[in-house]
Amino acid sequence: MxxxxxxxxxxxxxxxxxxxxxxxxxxxxxxxxxxxxxxxxxxxxSGMIRDYVALLDARKLGLSSTVFVEITLNTQADEVLEAFEKAVSRVPEVLECHLMAGTADYILKIVAESTEDFARIHRQYLTRLPGVAQMQSSFALRTVFKTTALPV
Missing domain, CATH: 1.10.10.10 (Winged helix-like DNA-binding domain superfamily/Winged helix DNA-binding domain)
Structure with a gap:
């Protein structure tokens, strides 16, 4: 269109x-x-407008920590990628999952209440994801800029 x-x-x-x-x-x-x-x-x-949503304030919901997790898989075989993507899509705290080119295979954007809550998410979900060889987590100190608006 x-x-x-x-x-x-x-x-x-x-x-x-x-x-x-x-x-x-x-x-x-x-x-x-x-x-x-x-x-x-x-x-x-045409699908140009995909949906209408309410954008919630994560801080007011008690989700003040944003963590970016780089994931490297032990192989990039199709069945491993599919299994990983299916499993990670079921983790409620994962807001985004991107297949990457570069050093990591995936990068996840995760929200948590605190570092302790992220430790729970890590233990309960991330360590159980299929095919994971390595993980590296980075905590956002402050959100400088954030938008959902695409440049049209």
Whole structure:
């Protein structure tokens, strides 16, 4: 799907305020409500807009620690990769898992209440992941910048 500038404006506004009414959105992007609604429907149907979510404040939920874990597997055989990916997707504290090029095979973004809570996650889940040869954990000291908005 080819995006024009109006589509991009709609996407930028919706990334910032996804619960905005169609009337408010159409006013913000300077488009009639019916035309705006049609464009949003088209963006949804094409999969460009994948979903609408509520972004929660991790600190207010008591999840003040962010840990990045680099994982190296003992082999990159397809069945090992698949088993690892299936198992790691079931760990509730893992927010992201990326297959990497470079020294580590995967990098995980994990939230925890504290270092003690991360030790529990490590013991209960990470050490039991299939195919893991090595792990290296790095604790974020402070989040300098964070966004979910894509540059459109």
């Amino acid at each position: 080819k995006l024009d500038e109006m589509d991009r404006r709609i996407l930028r506004v919706l990334q910032r305020a996804g619960r905005m009414s169609n009337a408010d959105l159409s006013e913000e992007v300077n488009l009639s409500p019916s035309a705006c609604h049609r464009r949003v429907q088209r963006l949804e149907e």
